[in-house]
Amino acid sequence: MRCSFCSSTAFYLRRHEGVRLCRRCFRRSIEGKVRATISKYKMFRPRDHIAVAVSGGKDSLTLLSILSKLKSRFPMSKITAVTIDEGIESYREEAVSLARDLAGSLQVEHEVFSFKDLFHTSLDEIVKRQGKLTPCSYCGVLRRRALEKAARILGADRVATGHNLDDEVQTALLNILHGGVERLIRSSPVLADQERRFIPRVKPLCEIYESEVALYAYVTGLEFQQTPCPYRSRALRGEIRDILNELEQKHPGLKYTAYSSKAMLSSLLSIRKAELHPCRVCGESTGNDICEACRILKENSEIECLLREA
Numbered sequence: 001m002r003c004s005f006c007s008s009t010a011f012y013l014r015r016h017e018g019v020r021l022c023r024r025c026f027r028r029s030i031e032g033k034v035r036a037t038i039s040k041y042k043m044f045r046p047r048d049h050i051a052v053a054v055s056g057g058k059d060s061l062t063l064l065s066i067l068s069k070l071k072s073r074f075p076m077s078k079i080t081a082v083t084i085d086e087g088i089e090s091y092r093e094e095a096v097s098l099a100r101d102l103a104g105s106l107q108v109e110h111e112v113f114s115f116k117d118l119f120h121t122s123l124d125e126i127v128k129r130q131g132k133l134t135p136c137s138y139c140g141v142l143r144r145r146a147l148e149k150a151a152r153i154l155g156a157d158r159v160a161t162g163h164n165l166d167d168e169v170q171t172a173l174l175n176i177l178h179g180g181v182e183r184l185i186r187s188s189p190v191l192a193d194q195e196r197r198f199i200p201r202v203k204p205l206c207e208i209y210e211s212e213v214a215l216y217a218y219v220t221g222l223e224f225q226q227t228p229c230p231y232r233s234r235a236l237r238g239e240i241r242d243i244l245n246e247l248e249q250k251h252p253g254l255k256y257t258a259y260s261s262k263a264m265l266s267s268l269l270s271i272r273k274a275e276l277h278p279c280r281v282c283g284e285s286t287g288n289d290i291c292e293a294c295r296i297l298k299e300n301s302e303i304e305c306l307l308r309e310a
């Protein structure tokens with residue numbers, strides 16, 4: 001079986017495009033797609049300092065590796081790898097060391113910021129207090145805030161995250177099923193506001209299938225964390241993921257069509273974008289009086305007070 005683009009032996013059939021690829025053409029096609037996504041959405045400017053969120057998983061390590069390759073075209077830009085340590089015992093340590101190793105081999109600066117330093121609590125402590133939300137809900141909100149804080153401390157102009165096409169489609173469906181249509185707007189490839197109240201967040205892998213990110217990591221020999229987080233629950237996202245994978249198997253390209261529909265819906269909805277204003281407690285942008293991160297931290301400190309009084 002020959003590669004559709006050169007005479008080498010193909011190792012992969014990209015069913016949604018109907019092409020066969022050898023390792024070299026596959027690697028190049030992923031890097032080309034990322035470059036095209038960056039330019040389509042105007043994600044970066046030539047002198048940007050980019051904080052790349054690196055969790056130690058395949059997506060973020062792939063992102064760091066590709067962005068550091070593309071950096072050679074933009075010598076005035078700067079990349080810093082940022083790992084957020086949520087405080088999950090026996091899990092984060094491995095991820096931090098994988099991120100540190102890759103950053104070191106790419107000669108990229110690497111900084112670690114912990115929930116403990118930034119919020120005076122850890123995810124393990126929050127989970128022990130048994131709040132109303134799932135661990136992932138607390139983690140997601142606080143990690144976004146932690147990244148914003150970290151990027152400000154570093155003086156970064158952009159925060160880049162490793163969300164892939166599957167993440168985007170799953171999140172869109174979750175938002176529709178949970179009635180969070182406003183959130184559809186916030187899941188766009190570039191999240192920024194005219195008033196520059198927060199550092200723009202970009203997702204350069206948002207048009208790459210998760211399976212292809214994993215394959216890229218394998219082909220390029222990236223060592224990533226495979227142990228799942230102890231708090232990871234199958235929950236609804238897991239079920240949506242399984243259904244989408246099954247549908248994609250039967251109808252190649254379906255995920256991409258769903259992604260395009262989501263993007264179109266998101267741009268139509270953005271006309272009615274929710275008004276953002278500063279949070280009453282921390283001053284960060286929010287659609288409410290108090291932002292989600294402050295609500296979580298307040299609830300957490302109230303529980304702490306109750307525990308101390310008991």
Ligand code: SF4
Binds near residue numbers: 135230233
């Ligand atoms: S699985 Fe959930 S708790 Fe674990 S790191 Fe991811 S979002 Fe956080």
Ligand SMILES: [Zn+2]
Binds near residue numbers: 003004006007024
């Ligand atoms: Zn080829």
Ligand SMILES: [Zn+2]
Binds near residue numbers: 284
């Ligand atoms: Zn706040």
